[in-house]
Amino acid sequence: MKEELYKKAVTVLENNWKDSFSIPCANLYPFQWKWDSGFIAIGFAHFDMPKAQKEIETLLDAQWENGFIPHIIFHTDNDSYFPGPNFHRSDLHPLSSKKYKSTGMTQPPVIGFVLEDMYKISKEKNESLKYIETVIDKVFFNHQYFYSKRDPQNEGLVYIYHNWESGTDNSPIWDDIWATMNPPEYTFERRDTTHVDASERPSKREYDHYLHIIEIAKEHNYSDEKIAELSPFLVQDPLFNAMLIKSNESLINLYTLIGGNADKIEQLEKWQQKSKTSFNAKLYDEEIGAYIHYDLRNEKPLRFLSSSSFAPLFANIPSQEKAAKMVEVMMDKFGGKDQYLCASFDPTSDRFNPKKYWRGPVWINLNWLLFYGLKNYGFNDISNRVKKDSIEMIEKNGFFEYFDSRKEIHTDGKAGYGGNHFSWSAALLIDMLNN
Numbered sequence: 001m002k003e004e005l006y007k008k009a010v011t012v013l014e015n016n017w018k019d020s021f022s023i024p025c026a027n028l029y030p031f032q033w034k035w036d037s038g039f040i041a042i043g044f045a046h047f048d049m050p051k052a053q054k055e056i057e058t059l060l061d062a063q064w065e066n067g068f069i070p071h072i073i074f075h076t077d078n079d080s081y082f083p084g085p086n087f088h089r090s091d092l093h094p095l096s097s098k099k100y101k102s103t104g105m106t107q108p109p110v111i112g113f114v115l116e117d118m119y120k121i122s123k124e125k126n127e128s129l130k131y132i133e134t135v136i137d138k139v140f141f142n143h144q145y146f147y148s149k150r151d152p153q154n155e156g157l158v159y160i161y162h163n164w165e166s167g168t169d170n171s172p173i174w175d176d177i178w179a180t181m182n183p184p185e186y187t188f189e190r191r192d193t194t195h196v197d198a199s200e201r202p203s204k205r206e207y208d209h210y211l212h213i214i215e216i217a218k219e220h221n222y223s224d225e226k227i228a229e230l231s232p233f234l235v236q237d238p239l240f241n242a243m244l245i246k247s248n249e250s251l252i253n254l255y256t257l258i259g260g261n262a263d264k265i266e267q268l269e270k271w272q273q274k275s276k277t278s279f280n281a282k283l284y285d286e287e288i289g290a291y292i293h294y295d296l297r298n299e300k301p302l303r304f305l306s307s308s309s310f311a312p313l314f315a316n317i318p319s320q321e322k323a324a325k326m327v328e329v330m331m332d333k334f335g336g337k338d339q340y341l342c343a344s345f346d347p348t349s350d351r352f353n354p355k356k357y358w359r360g361p362v363w364i365n366l367n368w369l370l371f372y373g374l375k376n377y378g379f380n381d382i383s384n385r386v387k388k389d390s391i392e393m394i395e396k397n398g399f400f401e402y403f404d405s406r407k408e409i410h411t412d413g414k415a416g417y418g419g420n421h422f423s424w425s426a427a428l429l430i431d432m433l434n435n
């Protein structure tokens with residue numbers, strides 16, 4: 001075990017802890033983010049279980065009365081971030097939290113599997129299960145929200161209505177959707193580019209698109225029905241849906257451990273069956289040899305390879321045969337000797353940019369999903385390489401938000417980009433070092 005690095009990771013998490021929740025990193029992201037919180041809780045679970053539990057409890061406390069969990073909870077007034085609470089106006093939705101200001105969009109549903117991981121990590125299994133009993137129904141309610149409000153064609157695949165819901169914020173995949181839109185040129189003051197070099201962040205024009213989708217949702221008070229009808233961005237995302245499916249599986253396991261709850265288990269199994277079937281039928285692209293996104297608004301597949309294409313390995317979605325094909329594609333396009341695994345976008349594409357946010361760099365959370373996903377299917381050597389690459393990038397550069405995938409760039413310790421002292425990079429390193 002790498003003692004020094006481990007200690008540094010613990011310090012990152014301790015410094016980003018704000019009494020009842022964690023920030024992803026100072027200045028750039030000064031509030032609580034949903035999927036960040038989940039990954040952070042897994043890190044804390046290894047050395048401070050009460051904080052891990054509190055992290056999730058705080059997030060779930062911000063759940064809306066319809067089961068929805070927002071992507072950012074604005075716990076404090078902080079003008080180092082744009083767009084803040086006064087832009088998002090979650091109060092427009094009649095069932096939004098009365099206690100917390102938030103956004104009106106969500107992020108990948110990781111909390112189900114996070115709870116199961118916390119249970120597995122815990123040394124006090126009884127105590128851990130008692131805690132889980134106090135929160136699990138909220139997570140079930142959240143899944144119920146997704147299946148009843150985000151699946152208009154009743155396919156078992158839920159939509160996202162904004163690129164920020166995907167978690168892969170400015171992926172080149174969305175370029176095809178931006179090409180169908182022509183939003184106004186908004187006047188606003190970016191804050192992200194005062195903290196981080198503009199070459200590592202989305203462009204002003206991309207932000208116009210991001211804001212425009214939110215303006216449309218706000219015009220309709222964040223009504224799910226209206227969003228499904230009108231949002232220019234409506235996508236079935238393989239990463240998002242894989243997280244939901246993995247979390248379904250974890251909820252089934254946890255309810256089984258708790259005992260009772262036959263009705264909830266039965267419902268989860270029904271969702272699970274339908275979701276997995278549709279996922280394989282609709283999102284697997286034979287020719288590409290991996291999973292892709294589907295543009296529900298324009299009814300067309302978005303045929304691009306990204307790290308999201310491989311995330312279904314984490315949720316046991318592909319058959320062994322499909323998994324083998326995916327790994328072949330991954331190693332062929334992303335896994336050359338001169339590359340760190342795993343770039344966030346196809347390095348052989350002309351849309352690839354190894355410095356810019358989600359347009360190419362390596363992210364530790366996606367690597368963490370791959371580390372376990374590859375192991376699931378017995379690809380132990382490649383799984384270990386993902387872990388080794390992740391450790392090496394952090395050791396050389398620090399706990400950055402994302403990293404250049406080109407090994408040759410990593411000689412002077414400046415190949416880490418975006419925010420520094422980034423919580424999930426620390427949290428998931430702690431978890432990988434323990435495994």
Ligand code: DGY
Pocket residue numbers: 071082164169192
């Ligand atoms: C940002 O501001 O870039 C965030 O990732 C949105 O979630």
